[in-house]
Amino acid sequence: MSDPYPGRPPRGTGGAAAGDRRSLLERLVDFISPGPETTAELMATLADAEQRELIAPESRAMLEGVIRMADLTAGDVMVASPRMDLLDIDAPYEELLHAVIDTAHSRFPVYEGKRENIIGILLAKDLLKLQRAPELNLRTLLRPAVFVPESKNLNELLRDFRSNRNHLAIVIDEFGRTAGLITIEDVLEEIVGEIEDEFDEKGGESDIYTLADGSQRVAGDAAIEAVNEAFGLQLPDDEFDTIGGYVADQLGRVPRRGESVDIGNLRFTVMLTRGGAVRWFKVSRAESTAATEA
Secondary structure (H helix, E strand, O other): OOOOOOOOOOOOOOOOOOOOOOOHHHHHHHHHOOOOOOHHHHHHHHHHHHHOOOOOHHHHHHHHHHHHHOOOEHHHHOEEHHHOOOEEOOOOHHHHHHHHHHHOOOEEEEEEOEEEEEEEEEEHHHHHHHHHOOOOOHHHHOEOOOEEEOOOEHHHHHHHHHHHOOOEEEEEOOOOOEEEEEEHHHHHHHHHOOOOOOOOOOOOHHHEEEOOOOOEEEEOOOEHHHHHHHHOOOOOOOOOOEHHHHHHHHHOOOOOOOOEEEEOOEEEEEEEEEOOEEEEEEEEEOHHHHHHHO
């Protein structure tokens, strides 16, 4: 026999609760103590879940990475233009091969004339085709370059990488100039932490370089000795190995993104943190010094 009231919920249950299988106690708890409404509250909830051993520390770190990534852009994570390993389209084959072997990357932006003029991407494996068929033109081996603005959100960029099956993009600034490059590995590292392989190297002069506005970008793991030499400082290098460790000691904690510390006549501003440590500082003259000189 058909139900004369097909729209009526089953007897003994309320219409509002028909699709809610939680107990009355669970719904009452949610009403009294609602879930987190801000990012900070959500982070605190994750920390509490870790303390209660509901999630592992590694899981908490990755979840926090996903949350923080929503506020990051390609410009925050990119490898800046001065540090890019590029190939010259007009370079001889032997020179190109040596560059590929020395840097050990799998993909290379290729330029023509000047470094700003990126004309395509060369896969290292494609370069080997020239060895077997020297008559091939290198230009025919290039893959199209993908260009993204510095303001591109990392969540959107990761979605584009996955849908377009690209692993590398050229980052351009507001004037259309090459600002740097970013890879899918750079984006994933914001979630899972630093991904290192046998080819990764630390230290060296590339930890400190000049930006377009005249300020400097300094790696958090740059040696104190290198920072002293670059900026004419006299920071103690017997207690701290890196500038990131020194700044954290001055603050009494690991600084957050956007925080600044004045050292001498310089201001060290945190550009990016990762894995509980500073990845990049932006170094400029302190405002007080600039005002005095003016």
